[in-house]
Amino acid sequence: MGLDANMQEPGRAPSGGRAEPALRVEELDLRRVVSTLWRSKWVILMLGLAGLGIAMLYLRSTVPLYEARAEVLWEVAKPNIVDIDPVASQASAASDFLLLQSQIKIVTSSRLLGKVVDEMGLAERPFFNPFAVPPEARSPDLMSLGGILTALARLGLDLGAPEPADPPAAKQREITIDALARSIGVSWVENSYVLVLSTSTPDPRLSADLANEIARFYILDQLEKKFEATRAATEWLSERVAELRLELEAAEQTVEDYSAASELISEEALAARARQIKEMRDRRRDLVERRRDLRGDSTVISDLRQAENFAAIADRLRRPDLVDLAGEIADAPDDGVRAAVIARFDRALLQITLGIEQNAKRAEAQIAALGGSIASLEKELEVQSKALVELRQLQREAEASRLIYESFLSRLKETTVQEGIQQPDARMLSDAWVPDWPSKPKKVAILGLGAIAGLVAGVSIIVLREKLNATFRTAGELEARTGQAVLGTIPLAPLPRRQALLDFLAKRPGSSFAESIRNLRTSVLLANIDKPPQVIMVSSGEPGEGKTTTCVALAQISCSLGKSVLIVECDLRRRNFRRVFDIEHERGLLSVLSGRMRYEDVVHVEESSGMHVLPGERSSVNAADVFASKRFAEFLQELRGHYDFIFVDTPPVLAVPDARVIAQHADALVYVVRWNRTLRETVAAGLRTFAQVNARITGVALTQVDMKDMERYGYRDFSYYRTAQRYYQN
Template sequence: MIRDRNDLLIGAQKVAPSGNDEIDLGALLRTLWRGKLWIILCSLIALAAGGYYALFLATPLYTTTASVALESRQEQVVDIESVMSGLSGDQVTINTEVEVLRSRRLIGKVVDDLNLVADPDFNATLRDPPWLSLDAIGNVIGRAATSDPIQSDQAIRDAVINAVLEQITVSNVRQSYVFNISVVTGDPVKSAQIANKLAELYVEDQIVLKFEKTAEATEWLTERVADLQIELETSESQLKDFSSNTDLISPEGLIALNRQLKDLRDRQVDVAAAAATHRARVAELNAARAANDPAQMATIAADARLDQLMTDDDPEAFQQRFEEVLARAIIESNRSEAQQEAIALSILELTDSIQTQSDELVALQQLQRETEASRLIYEFFLSRLKETSVQQGLQQAESRILSSAVMPHQPSAPRKTLILVFSLVLGVIGGAGLVLLREVSQNTFRTPEDLEERTGYAVCGQIPLVPARDRKKVLQYLQDKPNSAVAEAVRNLRTSLLLANLDKPPKVIMSTSSVPGEGKTTQSTALALNLAGLGKKVLLIEGDIRRRVMNTYFDVPEQRGFLSVMLGETTLDEAVTHIPDMHFDVLFGEKSQTNAADIFSSDRFGAFVDELRDRYDYIIIDTPPVLAVADARIIGRWVDTIIYTVRWDHTSRRQVMDGLRSFEQVNVKVSGLVLGQISDRGMKRYGYGESYGAYQTYYDA
């Protein structure tokens, strides 16, 4: 019974891929070390570029600084309050003064005083166009140069002010009232001139501003004093006219009138009571007379004569006397009424007089107050006008020049040492970035460690690139140079395969790859030659019957081969070709219309492999690429070991992973990977020369 031999695969152990997502610092450093030549090259290029810029291209710049200090205390010549208050010295004021120093108005004065509009360093319209400008290029190709529109004088001045502002820096020294005015230009003389001129104009501007404000205040006060004088004269005239046109007494006289009014009102009460008494007596007397009762009349009249006449019993005399008493009572009552009316009239007249004089007094006092207020205001403004006039000759700046700018003798920029250091650092960073970018963007395999980590399969061999262009010279090279690096790599591969399972060493070995051109056929022939060198009986089978390239390695005539044996058209002995000088047999492929997959999946092929196990010590089957056709996955069921070849720095990672995955999908185990066609020069170029080429002294060239 033919068995599925894949369960006998040896060495089919997978390397657990690293599950750590953290950055491997050691791997990163090794990558940078491998790319040290690129880093050194980039550093040298950056250093050369920086040196060339610092020495030949960069324009020397000269920096100079003038210092200005705010005066927190002002000299007080006279005790007169200034029109403009002094600077407070707080942070807001300091920041404001910094902006004043950088104001376009002040910088404009510097531009005008130094005539910087006529300086090509600041006026771009006076400079020749650069040789790479559009106009220069247009002149070279014969095109008419495009002229810029003519700018106005104000626009040019504004542009010059902007240029000067870009070269001025104003800063405040911490915890002080000192400002540093730094100017950077390409001319040391201009730098000092601009810094000193700005400091001078700043101090002068404070004095000029005070003069202007004082003059404005004086002009305003003069006009205001004239108006106030007119107002005062008008008020005094109104007060005089009012005083002359009124009979107003003094306030003390008005108080006496009020006291007299009070006395009249008190007297009016008494007179009213007396008048009421008299009216009552007249009424009683009239009532007694009407009653015609002598006794009652005598009692009410209360007159002694009348009492006597009533005793004498003289009615006529009694009546006459009673009439006299009544007449007197009526006269007294009339007198009281007249007196009461006179007092009421006097009270009314006196009240009117008091009210009139009170109103006139209030008006007078109001006029007096207004006149006094006008006089006080006029005197205050007149005094302030005189003080302001005096201040015009006593104005002081609230700052002073602490130190003038001196002409620098050495340029402040470019800082050549700093540029070189920065260029070197930038070159190192750029080189490291380039190395890391190449490493990250790498889509192939260059080291066995990378191959193992990415695929999870162990690498059992590393085969260098054979230095022979003709395939027929490959085996001859291995025979002539048994101690070469290629021969030693094949021996290492053989050792890895044979020692992978000492209890059951493999006999049937299959070689495959992802795509054509990865060197699996060269590897199969080299492995057959190496195994035959051990005195073993070895058969090399060309399982890739579609391409049939095995005959290009051997100088033998074409004959029947593998397909003829499988179809029963010839015997194995007749189809096998023995290579005398290499001591192993080869079973070549044949051109046929038969589907190769049907042949490899048949039981006849399994029986054929079992037959070969009995006749040979080792059978090596060179199969087609696994991504091209399914033959390798089918043949893999009957072999002991599967070697998967990956071409160094050529086969993409995706192709390798897809090829390995195709074996896993059919439960066929790959024993190990071989990194083939490794270029010694390429390894050195990528920085792997130390690890790969360290043992070259042990090999023949």
């Protein structure tokens, strides 16, 4: 259960130790809701009838529209007459949702609708073009300044405004196209490729014709699109084929010119030349190795001769004669013989050495000759290779140009053939029929919605009014939201003026008002059975809540118990007792407290009931200071010894601090709340003010309750009122 921000849950004490009053959220009472709605049934019914009337006026002012529907089938997998890929490809089974939705945009495009407008002359029909009606027959548009001035001029109030001129024909055509777009509907049938075209106009025949015409123009638009695409492709291909033919001729001529200008040999001869160069390189490499071996042998032989290693020379040269001479040298008996043999060995070795040198020179000459030949052949081969590569590149370019030219030429012939075999992607599935009944407005639905809207508005207003009510209407609500016991519910007394209160209670002791006061008195006395209250204080949060009337009535009713009763007026600012009782003197409570007058000389005795009345008195002294004085407390203590009940009427607690001061001396505190008048925030603030000074509130009382009005409200707290009337003597 929720709590208001300024109240706390009952029974829970704040940090200061005193219990704060609480406002609780009231639970939903269906019976109360139904009773509230039943009480306001005529208001709800009138609003429902008003909504129904508005709907009827709307229907009378609305032109009935007849809807016609045509269906177009989008053919996804249509076979070609010839096996040629079309220039403008049709939809396939793989077409997605966006492709289908784009067809709706095509149908509603201004270009297509403009053709329909021109074909059917819709710009001359007032439904699509309001300017087709003569100016004097047009209804003024009250939503624009020009329309308002026109309406005033027709009423005879010429404000000098110039007559607006009709827009030009081009602008009227745009207006007609926009009106046609608003009057058509396009949608796809779910899980199919069927496009539904619907049109709504005041003329059933026109609706059917429009639907069929839009479908026809949609199909024609597809054909035109394909024809235009094929025609544009043919023109472009023709231009491109002519360009490619020139490029092919130029490429072939370049190949021929290059072949004639360059001295090219065949590829086989070029390969043989490359093999020849390789062989010459191998021969030169062999000669180089031979020259290196010869010179190596010459060097080794020279080194061995200096070392006189004749046997090694003979072995290296592998000459039998040298082997024999080397043996003789080794076997020479003396130096003379040995020197002669060595001379013979050197002569033989010299011949051999000269032969080696000649062979080396001959190899070197051959190497030089082969090097020149190889260089010449390599240079010639390089030139021939580059020329051959260039020729091959030119030939490939010419071949590529030829392939492209043949491809474009073939596509040109195919496209030329397609111009005569184009088919639309859609076909008419069913023509629109002339409708027999208008489709708009839906009279029954609009009348029902109007009545329901009125009823809902009425219920909403009543519920909102109840929700915005921030007062108390039942004792249960008051108790639930404040956490205080409700001691009584006091009905509104039928008094012409406050002075008649005492006479009313005396003459009608059995009235419902008197019985409610007795019930309040009983509740106060039984609030503490062990120690019945003697000083009973009555207060409220703000003026006009009935605290004085309640206090006086409690005092007079208590006199019937045979008890001595005193009522003290502590509201020194307003002093209402002199308007209730016939008090002649001006002296009162302050004169007794100050000692200027004796109590017996100031108190007023009501003859009919024997009740004693101590009125208030005007003074310049602050009333709160008076009630906070020690003398006031002693005076109340003295009165306790003379009276059984002392009722104290205090000023509102939220207005002045007097009530909080007096509450410290009271045995019981009755807080009154005016029915259907006092705000919840005011009650919460008043109770919180008493709680701040630790004043214990005995309970609250709901005053000035209009029982008959409560019965009409349907609150269960007062459901007994009608059945209990026989017990009252009103």
